[in-house]
Amino acid sequence: MYTVASFxxxxxxxxxxxxxxxxxxxxxxxxxxxxxxxTYEKNFPIKVDGRDIREVGSQDIPYADIVxxxxxxxxxxxxxxxxxxxxxxxxxKLFFELVRLLKDKKPQAALFENVKNLASHDNGATIAVILNxxxxxxxxxxxxxxxxxxxxxxxxxxxxxxxxxxxxxxNFEKFCxxxxxxxxxxxxxxxxxHNRIGEAYYYRKEKFKGDVYEQLQLxxxxxxxxxxxxxxxxxxxxxxxxxxxxxxxxxxQGGGGHNVCIVKTYYGIRKMTPRECxxxxxxxxxxMLPAQSDxxxxxxxxxxxxxxVIKRIxxxxxxxxxx
Numbered sequence: 284m285y286t287v288a289s290f291x292x293x294x295x296x297x298x299x300x301x302x303x304x305x306x307x308x309x310x311x312x313x314x315x316x317x318x319x320x321x322t323y324e325k326n327f328p329i330k331v332d333g334r335d336i337r338e339v340g341s342q343d344i345p346y347a348d349i350v351x352x353x354x355x356x357x358x359x360x361x362x363x364x365x366x367x368x369x370x371x372x373x374x375x376k377l378f379f380e381l382v383r384l385l386k387d388k389k390p391q392a393a394l395f396e397n398v399k400n401l402a403s404h405d406n407g408a409t410i411a412v413i414l415n416x417x418x419x420x421x422x423x424x425x426x427x428x429x430x431x432x433x434x435x436x437x438x439x440x441x442x443x444x445x446x447x448x449x450x451x452x453x454n455f456e457k458f459c460x461x462x463x464x465x466x467x468x469x470x471x472x473x474x475x476x477h478n479r480i481g482e483a484y485y486y487r488k489e490k491f492k493g494d495v496y497e498q499l500q501l502x503x504x505x506x507x508x509x510x511x512x513x514x515x516x517x518x519x520x521x522x523x524x525x526x527x528x529x530x531x532x533x534x535x536q537g538g539g540g541h542n543v544c545i546v547k548t549y550y551g552i553r554k555m556t557p558r559e560c561x562x563x564x565x566x567x568x569x570x571m572l573p574a575q576s577d578x579x580x581x582x583x584x585x586x587x588x589x590x591x592v593i594k595r596i597x598x599x600x601x602x603x604x605x606x
Contacts, residue, residue, distance in 0.1 A: 285601065286310045288347035288390070290336060290354070290381060294322040294583045296564065297351045297396065300593025306601045311345055318579045319586075325571045336380045341387035349600065350385060353396040353588060354378050382416050392449050392600050393417075396588055399428050399442040410444075417448045423455035424448035431565070431589035432528050433463045438470050439563045440528040441589055445596055449603065458603035461595040470527065473562040474555060476511050476548045483577075485553040486545070499545070499552050506547040516543045529555075529563050534585040536560055560584035565591040 285307045289298050292312040301307035313332045314320045320331040332339065354377050378395075385393060402410050410426065417424040424446060431441040449455040470476075488496040502521035503514060513524040524530060529544050536543060536555065544555050555563070557580035561570060564587050572580055 284308050285348040285391075285604065286346075287349045287351060288344055288388075289313065290350070290352035290384070291377075292323060292331065293319050293353065293587050295327055296566070296588040296590050297353060297394070297593050298323075298327065299566070299570070300588070300590045301349070301351065301597040303590070303594045304597045304601050307349065307597060310347055313339060318575055319583050321573050321575070322571075322580075322583055325573050336377060339380075339384075341384055344384065344388060346388055346390075348391045348604070350381070350388070350390045350393045351395070352381055352393075353586075354381060378413060379416070382420065385417075385422070386420050389421075389450060391451070391604060392447070392454065393422070394448075394593075394596060394600065395446040396593075397444050397446075399444055401444045402426065402428060413446065417446075422448040422450055423452050425455075427460050429461075429592055431592055432466050434461060434595060435565055435589040435591035436464055436466055436468050437563060437565045437589055437591060438466060438468055438473060438528050439530075439532065439589065440524075440526060441531045443588070443592075445592075447596065447600065454603045454606070457606040459599055461599055470511055470513065470529070473529070474511075474546055474559050476508060476546065479550045480553070480556060484556055485551045487551070503547045503552060508547060508549055511546060511548075514545045514547075516545055521545070532560055532563060532585045534582040536581045536585050557581055557584060561587075565589050 287298060287301050287307050287309040288311040289309050290313045292298060292314040295312070298309040298312065302309065309327060309329060311332065312323060312329050313334070313336055314323060315333060315335055317333060320333055323331050414424050426444055426446040428442055428444050431437050431439045447458065449458065486496060486499055499521060506512060512527060513529055514521055515524060515530050545552060546555070557572060557577050560581060561572065561584050564584055
């Protein structure tokens with residue numbers, strides 16, 4: 284059994300992917316967001332270290348075979364200010380805290396996840412710095428960009444970069460990235476189009492000023508509920524996703540605004556529920572959500588990872604380590 288230390292753990296999406304291999308067990312998790320940590324602790328038998336990673340000394344962490352982390356992405360995101368390592372909130376430099384811990388603990392392997400834009404940020408200089416830092420520590424590393432719909436069998440258009448590193452060259456040379464797989468999971472497997480849910484999730488005429496609700500109805504007039512599609516609220520207009528995929532989930536998924544997913548059901552037009560957002564990330568129905576506000580749960584789902592993609596990469600890491 285390979286042990287895992289998880290940083291920027293969120294609700295544990297990466298950890299869950301590794302544990303689903305049947306060969307990995309998380310023994311340490313660090314997450315500064317207390318609400319995400321509560322969700323994590325509801326699903327894993329671990330007390331989360333809630334300190335800022337900058338306050339965590341390597342002596343505070345047990346040795347683990349694999350280190351994982353989805354370090355903060357806002358400074359590299361197109362949707363953010365795109366400031367990279369120079370982010371004025373210091374988020375861009377948190378990757379170097381992982382470097383500090385890797386240097387001291389020397390795990391056999393590591394996996395990091397971030398937004399797709401990390402690969403092209405600053406004309407490729409940012410990813411070059413990351414790979415050079417890993418190389419300087421003696422690691423052999425590479426990366427790929429995967430879409431959840433193509434590599435995770437979930438109907439979400441979510442492209443993310445995955446960075447894998449191995450301490451030993453022979454393991455790195457044995458490592459093979461997963462291949463694309465057919466998308467068999469349907470929208471109806473993720474979103475409940477046929478049953479009535481809480482009224483708070485529905486868009487009703489009385490909830491809007493002006494003709495917003497009429498625009499919603501007009502945009503979705505011809506929608507076939509028995510063969511449903513996905514729509515995006517694009518600030519000033521509604522458009523149908525012609526690829527039939529849920530748009531990339533964001534931290535503000537339930538709050539309205541740009542790119543929020545909306546659907547037409549038998550009981551009216553509505554937004555996705557927090558549980559449906561976790562479904563769209565490939566979390567199993569057994570994953571427990573605590574009694575928190577929807578806004579916090581939406582944030583946790585949007586900031587998490589596609590679990591099946593992580594599981595497939597973790598399978599490949601385990602296979603390379605065994606060889």
